[in-house]
Amino acid sequence: MAKDLVIVESPAKAKTIEKYLGDGFIVKSSYGHVRDLAKKGLAVDVDNDFEPTYAISPEKKDVVKELKALAAKAPSVWLATDEDREGEAISWHLVEALELDESRTKRITFHEITKSAIQEAIKNPRQIDYGLVNAQQARRVLDRLVGFELSPVLWKKVKPSLSAGRVQSVSVRLIVERERDILNFEAKSSFRVVAVFNVGGKELRTELPKRFKTEEEANSFLNDCANASFTIDNVETKPAKRSPAAPFTTSTLQQEASRKLGFGVAQTMRVAQSLYEGGKITYMRTDSVTLSQLAMDTAKQTIATRYGEDHSQTRTYQTKSKGAQEAHEAIRPTLLDVDKVDGDHNETRLYELIWKRTIASQMADARLERTTAQIAISTRDEQFVAKGEVIKFEGFLKVYLESKDDEEEEDSSLLPPIAQGDVLEMKGIDAIERFDRNPPRYTEASLVKKLEELGIGRPSTYAPTISTVQKRGYVVKEDREGKQRAYRELLLRNGIVSAETKNEVTGAERSKLFPTDIGMVVNDFLLEHFGNILDYNFTANVEKEFDQIAEGGVEWNEMIRRFYKPFHADVEKTLETSERASGERALGEHPETGKKIIARIGRYGPMVQVGDTESEEKPQFASLRKEQSIASITLEEALDLFKLPRTLGTYEDEEVTANVGRFGPYVRHSGKFVSLKVKEGDDPMTLELERAIELIEAKRKVDREKLIKEFEENKDVQVLNGRYGPYIKFGKQNVRIPKGTEPATLTYDQCVELAEEDKKKPKRRKKK
């Protein structure tokens, strides 16, 4: 008997559904979109109602071929792609690509993969929704027009191969603007006062709600406290509660995996993908916080068994994010009673996180008691405040607590027993200078959070977008070392106030996103000429229009026409009238020659320049160092760059020079390069000839020892000593020497044999 064909987007989903549907159905996957705008050129006819030219994606040729053959034999074809705009379009493209007859084609949808949901869907087939399809075409065409018209403007006006787009350019803008906020941030300081009292052998830690602006004020406060008495003025206890966070979406999973496990967003998605393929979790690209009824029921049982019925609380969550399409469930374990899975370290950790978050989302509130005590000072009007918190009922906190991006204030805990009117024994009071914190730089995950808030990008594109802006060189993910900063500390002990200057490290960063010079230049250029595209609300606004198209109120080509006319005019105007953008920034004048010094982007990246290109004397150029940027380099730092290369003297009648190159600082001597050992304190600005010679000789020695053996038969074959031990260099091929073979005894024939064997060896593949 011929079987009906069901087509879904993901192969893992296909497997599960086939199980639920049983005999009469064969379930296959389209692997996402099968057709797209043709890769070459615009593929949108702007003079003919924006008629798109679609082509079957090259890597989908085989898929389409197979599906087409199966569809030809099937009595009915069920298009079960996702229930959102893209899913509807995939179904339509399948109709077109497989040349399906719509009379025996049925469109079905479900947003959870459970037996009942699927059987219910089969009972309610419909036709393709062309409103949604057209909304998707508008989305697709708009993105193509924006991307493929803006990018070439950048090639002409900034640098070849750059790119711009509705999503990536706004992502870069967020990072650039945050960096400028930080650069312009003035860290004002104030004195934070903390007093510690003794209550029956236990410490009572309190803080002054107000901070003192100056050291004088803080000092006089401490002196006033020296002979004061301290009395509990008021104690208040209030009940409070905490509620669990919603189950994971792609974005919240990426955030928590970043905070709790230190994963990058791409890593999170890779690990989640493998859990999904193993059937351990539901689909990982979702914007929905909904759990299936089945999942909530199992969660309830699991919680009751493990923690007691009073810890369970069935909850449904509403999505808060703009533009959510909710085609799937939230990310959850497929089996909620399984709290651990096999797999590598990262898989088990991510699974555990997902399990805990899901279970906690169905648990009772935590009930707390918060106590606030005011402590009066006999000599001043200010009062110290002590805060304590006691958990009365753990509820969901037994399982999981969501992390915050900024480290929290120290956890408040139980206060020692105190009552109004108690007179306290003061142990000490500290007034410590504290600086305001600059706005935080984005991590990959906090950028995703921001994009989601703005409704920009989709679960399937968050990770790729972040990798694109890095690949284009707009943004780098880096660690930065902090700087030393002095602060004042006043201590009151035994009635005496002492003051001291101390040092702290500030501004250290780990895995944060920084804009590059090119990122800033491109951003400023786009913002100046295409401000509407870079507007944080641009996506949200066009989404509203896509919705109108979906509802049938607006024709998609009309919407595009209204957008394209002014946009294209801007493109033309910018191409004609705008200057090349080089991010030029004047740094000042050369102290000796008075020539202008500027920083800008050159052909090979950021650089500083002394003198004019138009003037008769050729200007001097120097590349910026990796950690420098046009926006922040000072005149002094720029002048330093011109101090290299330095001539140190001569050795063996040849000049020895020091410089910094692409691979760090080096010494050059008779055509050879020797790297400086920065870790051992070598510095090209101060390096002396003696040390340079030492380095040159050391390099010569290594080179001499590098060659173990050469062969008369073939000069291209050598036995060498490399970084990882001895190996055979066979032309361009590097061959390992088997264990137990003494490298120096190898003959030419043996080398040839080993090289042959090595070639035949199947390339070892990385274990997952």
Next chain:
DNA sequence: CAGTGAGCGAGCTTCCGCTTGACTT
């Protein structure tokens, strides 16, 4: 591998959103 920074011109680059493998070092 440790440079370069002028200009010409051919031919290339580029978007966002759906999905996974099939390739190496």
